Amino acid sequence: MxxxxxxxxxxxxxxxxxxxxxxxxxxxxxxxxxxxxxxxxxxxxxxxxxxxxxxxxxPSKSHLLAEVLRRANDELYSRTRTAVEQAGDAAAARLRDAVRAYVGFVVDFQTAALVAISEIRYLDGDERERVVAARDSTQAIFEQIVAAGAGNGEFRTPYPADAARSIVSMCSAVSTWYRPGGRLSRGQLAEQHARYALALVEAPLAGLA
Amino acid sequence: MxxxxxxxxxxxxxxxxxxxxxxxxxxxxxxxxxxxxxxxxxxxxxxxxxxxxxxxxxPSKSHLLAEVLRRANDELYSRTRTAVEQAGDAAAARLRDAVRAYVGFVVDFQTAALVAISEIRYLDGDERERVVAARDSTQAIFEQIVAAGAGNGEFRTPYPADAARSIVSMCSAVSTWYRPGGRLSRGQLAEQHARYALALVEAPLAGLA
Amino acid sequence: MxxxxxxxxxxxxxxxxxxxxxxxxxxxxxxxxxxxxxxxxxxxxxxxxxxxxxxxxxPSKSHLLAEVLRRANDELYSRTRTAVEQAGDAAAARLRDAVRAYVGFVVDFQTAALVAISEIRYLDGDERERVVAARDSTQAIFEQIVAAGAGNGEFRTPYPADAARSIVSMCSAVSTWYRPGGRLSRGQLAEQHARYALALVEAPLAGLA
Amino acid sequence: MxxxxxxxxxxxxxxxxxxxxxxxxxxxxxxxxxxxxxxxxxxxxxxxxxxxxxxxxxPSKSHLLAEVLRRANDELYSRTRTAVEQAGDAAAARLRDAVRAYVGFVVDFQTAALVAISEIRYLDGDERERVVAARDSTQAIFEQIVAAGAGNGEFRTPYPADAARSIVSMCSAVSTWYRPGGRLSRGQLAEQHARYALALVEAPLAGLA
DNA sequence: TATGAATGAGATTTCATTCAT
DNA sequence: CATGAATGAAATCTCATTCAT
Missing domain, CATH: 1.10.10.60 (Homeodomain-like)
Structure with a gap:
């Protein structure tokens, strides 16, 4: 890694x-x-x-924001999807690598991640819809993994339809407090959150790193 | 409940x-x-x-924001602390009730919760410090519970010092998407997040409702 | 003195x-x-x-200013006139004592003197006319003394009609820079300006202290 | 002239x-x-x-005032210094020409002169210091002339260190009442004040025009 | 592309003043 | 007399945006 x-x-x-x-x-x-x-x-x-x-x-300040958000979300989506595609078939591995990629993005592009969560509300109309769709695509990756894991018994959470959202919230919130050079390195943050996510969906302990 | x-x-x-x-x-x-x-x-x-x-x-727009944030954080802290005090000694029960109270607050005062997380950055100087301190007090409640649970073996998470922050992030993020009348009721949200939290700190399944 | x-x-x-x-x-x-x-x-x-x-x-801020200015000018006029009345008949002595009284007032009530010269411009209408009249009365005292002195040969200035204004300007300007505790005492300032005034109207040196 | x-x-x-x-x-x-x-x-x-x-x-109203004051004081200083430099060595002639130049400026740019004396108080900090320094430079010209004249016996005033300030006060006060087209022309005002100044420092009458 | 000058709308804040109590 | 609350007007300054060059 x-x-x-x-x-x-x-x-x-x-x-x-x-x-x-x-x-x-x-x-x-x-x-x-x-x-x-x-x-x-x-x-x-x-x-x-x-x-x-x-x-x-x-053409306007709004378009600037829209373009910034579009690029941030596209990159986040792309990184996450690539990570999942390379993770094999097991839901636990897929979730772990999705979280690692997500948190890695947040650490690498903290400002972009922060803006992506906190400023999307200032978009309107079509611009907003496009960015929201990109964000939802990324979240959908997590939802699909959790649904699959719940379906095949890897995850025992009784809330497979909702757990993914909390995982994503938890990961993106890192952008609000992370400071480079702090106690936790990029790798540690990724590992911690991967474990939180697997625990949260109640994957058996054996599945944890 | x-x-x-x-x-x-x-x-x-x-x-x-x-x-x-x-x-x-x-x-x-x-x-x-x-x-x-x-x-x-x-x-x-x-x-x-x-x-x-x-x-x-x-005297100024900033003071207005400061006062709003102060009241929101005070109420959140007070509710959370009261819930914990009435929860008995077991860390699992304390964490569960803390989360229930926290999420309950977020649902009850969604706007206040949203503003409390997203607008604190616009405060400066003393005003900021006071509000940050109030927010940190609330988070400290969770940190103490997790530390205690990790200490007595109730929680097996390898990251007892960091898990609490993710739990709080997850709970407060509810304010960004919750809509009254949606699929999930106040009680369901509280229950779900209580379970997420206990799972996240790796409390044994027996401890879950 | x-x-x-x-x-x-x-x-x-x-x-x-x-x-x-x-x-x-x-x-x-x-x-x-x-x-x-x-x-x-x-x-x-x-x-x-x-x-x-x-x-x-x-009834208004303007009335407040008018009242302040009225009292300051009345006091200044009264002090100056009293000093002149007690000074005997000689123009030189009258001018000397008028200047002493005027400068004495400026030192004693520096703020009042400063306001009286610099804020009169913010009055309007009747209020203004009344205060201007009071101020002109004080200046008229000096003009009469200079005219009398020029008439009887005590003062040799070729500009008896204008010199008084310069004397008054010079004296009132003290209010713009005087600071209590500075190098010059109240008495010294009075004496200096008295001598300036007599010299300015070209009173023979014998008339100077 | x-x-x-x-x-x-x-x-x-x-x-x-x-x-x-x-x-x-x-x-x-x-x-x-x-x-x-x-x-x-x-x-x-x-x-x-x-x-x-x-x-x-x-960038601000204050900067606007500062710039106006700076230009006014610079011009006044420049005119006064030039006049003195061209006046020869005699203190009397130097004082006379300095006053003529000063009063000439006041008449030519009455508003600027008025603003320069009355609004300087509304400046703060560095802006104020710079303008005050420029004003003091002009006054220093008069102080040096009077000191020189007192030193070589041309002026007999017992207050050589203070008389210059009164002369400058007297001259600048012209800006508070002068109206173009009034009884006194620019030249007459200059001559009158030159004579007042020489008399004030007690230059012998022979030295007066 | 790039810029400096320009603008109308609107921001926060302060003002002198009034009114009900 | 005295006060706290209230207000419309106006203050300084900033804004996103446009335009001529």
């Missing part, structure tokens, strides 16, 4: 001038001050460009 | 003119639009008074 | 409840922050009473 | 959009209503631009 430091920025160069710098600056600004607390001037300053130039890339 | 409906408003009449109305309106406004998204005009409108009159009660 | 410290407050108890306290608080507030910079709340705080109670004594 | 009319506006076009218009409007507004009595709306109206656009040029 890779315990390396994050790639630091979620959004890599997009090949379109300042676009990546703007998105990363928006991410930082929204993370630090919240969507409504951050101003377009903050974003411009962080991106090292002018206020008016932002509008050459994104 | 009491399954009654909430008392509806967290802040009861204080006997001081519009104070309670203002606090409740602030709670609603912050809950709906976030601290920075809600304006003092929104609060005034909700309280049925004039914008400038707000300042006869609270 | 009396070199005592000031009586500290220009406005003595008026026998009408809080009136004197309010006037003195207004004087301090206007002196410190200017008429527009000081609020009625500042005045109330300084007077140790409630905001609304101010309006039981004075 | 030049008796021409003023250049009308202290602040000439700076080549930066509306900057000069804003500074001149601020000068007028502060002169008419005082710093606290004038609103940023007044300034915007006077400058022919929008309220919010003011903040593209100056």
């Amino acid at each position: 890779n315990d390396r430091s994050p790639t630091a920025t979620l959004i890599a160069d997009t090949g379109r001038g300042n676009e990546a710098a703007i998105l990363n600056a928006a991410l930082e600004a929204f993370g630090e001050k919240g969507f409504n607390g951050a101003s377009m001037r903050d974003v411009a300053r962080g991106a090292g460009t002018s206020l008016s130039n932002l509008y050459n890339y994104f | 009491n399954d009654r409906s909430p008392t509806a408003t967290l802040i009861a009449d204080t006997g001081r003119g519009n104070e309670a109305a203002i606090l409740n309106a602030a709670l609603e406004a912050f809950g709906e639009k976030g601290f920075n998204g809600a304006s003092m005009r929104d609060v005034a409108r909700g309280a049925g008074t004039s914008l400038s009159n707000l300042y006869n009660y609270f | 009396n070199d005592r410290s000031p009586t500290a407050t220009l406005i003595a108890d008026t026998g009408r409840g809080n009136e004197a306290a309010i006037l003195n608080a207004a004087l301090e507030a206007f002196g410190e922050k200017g008429f527009n910079g000081a609020s009625m709340r500042d005045v109330a705080r300084g007077a140790g009473t409630s905001l609304s109670n101010l309006y039981n004594y004075f | 030049n008796d021409r009319s003023p250049t009308a506006t202290l602040i000439a076009d700076t080549g930066r959009g509306n900057e000069a218009a804003i500074l001149n409007a601020a000068l007028e507004a502060f002169g008419e209503k005082g710093f606290n009595g004038a609103s940023m709306r007044d300034v915007a109206r006077g400058a022919g631009t929008s309220l919010s656009n003011l903040y593209n040029y100056f």
Whole structure:
């Protein structure tokens, strides 16, 4: 398991001038001050460009948020799904690796994860629906695993339909308090949460690492 | 177990003119639009008074938020502690009742719970410290229970120092998605989360309801 | 010549409840922050009473200013006139004693003197006219002395019609920089300005102390 | 001696959009209503631009005042120093020309001179210190002349260390009452005050024009 | 693309003043 | 006389956004 430091920025160069710098600056600004607390001037300053130039890339502040959230959720979904696909057939292993991937993302891209949970409420209309759908896809991965595990007896939880949501809540909440360099490393956090998740769905102890 | 409906408003009449109305309106406004998204005009409108009159009660928007958060955290702490005190000596029973009380509060005062987790970041200085301390006191209740249970063998989790935080995260996250009239009742939510918590700390199945 | 410290407050108890306290608080507030910079709340705080109670004594902020200015100018006029009346017939002695009295007032009631020159511009209408008239009466004392001295040859200034204004300007400006406990005492300031005044109107040196 | 009319506006076009218009409007507004009595709306109206656009040029009302005061004091200092440098070595001639230049400035830029004396009190911190230093530099010119004249016997005043302040007070007070088109012309005012100053420091009559 | 200048709307907060008690 | 509560207007300043260049 890779315990390396994050790639630091979620959004890599997009090949379109300042676009990546703007998105990363928006991410930082929204993370630090919240969507409504951050101003377009903050974003411009962080991106090292002018206020008016932002509008050459994104038609509005809302679109900026939407794009940031879309990328964060896509990356989270993609990492989680890849991890599950490579985990074999056992529900316990799949849940363990899903949680590891999820928590790993939260640690690697803490700000992105924080923004993804806390600022989605400021989206409206179509933008919102698209992002909500992406978030729900990720949660659905966990729900399917838990349902499968409950179905084949691996998990004995009496609440297979609801447990996944609590697992996801628990994992994403890491973004609200995690600080790099703290007592717990990326790997430890992943392991702990994997165990919490398996215990929560009442997988037999033998299934625990 | 009491399954009654909430008392509806967290802040009861204080006997001081519009104070309670203002606090409740602030709670609603912050809950709906976030601290920075809600304006003092929104609060005034909700309280049925004039914008400038707000300042006869609270010297600033920040103080208003601080007071709302203080009351929400105090009530949550008080409910949780009372529940634990009446739960007997067994760690499992204490944890179960703490979770029930906590989730009960979240359901009863969903908005207050939501604001308490999501808007605390907009406080500064002393106000922030006081509210953070109140929040930490509540979490400490859970930490002590888990530590005690781990100490006497009731809980087998290898992470007794960290599990409590995940339990609290999981419980407070209910405020972000719960809707009255949904599939799960107040009592069901409390029971489910109590079981999640006991499973998470790896209490033997016999301890589960 | 009396070199005592000031009586500290220009406005003595008026026998009408809080009136004197309010006037003195207004004087301090206007002196410190200017008429527009000081609020009625500042005045109330300084007077140790409630905001609304101010309006039981004075119908508006402007009236408060007018009353403060009226009292300051009346006292200044009265002191100056008394000094001149007791000074004998010689223009030089009359001018010397007028200046001594004027500067003495400025030192004793620095704030009042400062407010009297700098805040009169914020009065309107009748209030303004009354205060301006009081101020002009004081200046007229100096003009008459200079005119008399120029008429009888005591003063040789070629500008007898204008010199008095400069003398008064010079004396009242003391209020803008004087600090109790500074290098120059009340008596020294009075003497210096008396000599400046006599020199300015070109009284022969023999007439100087 | 030049008796021409003023250049009308202290602040000439700076080549930066509306900057000069804003500074001149601020000068007028502060002169008419005082710093606290004038609103940023007044300034915007006077400058022919929008309220919010003011903040593209100056970050706050205080900065606007500071800049206005800085320019006024710089110009006054520069004019006075230039006059003295061209006046030869005799203290009497230097004092005479310094006063002429000072009073000339007051007449030419009456509003600027008025604001410079009366509104400096509303500055704080560094802004204040810088402007106070500029004002003191101008006064120091007069102090040096008087000290020199007292040293070489040209002036017989017993108060060489203090007389300069009174001279400056007297000259700057002209800004509080001068009205163009009044009885006294620019040149007459300059001459009168030059003579007052020389008399005040007790220069022998032979030295007077 | 990129920018500086511009703007109308709206933010929080303070104001002088009034009123019921 | 005295007060706390209330209010409409206006204060300074920031906002997202637009436009001419």
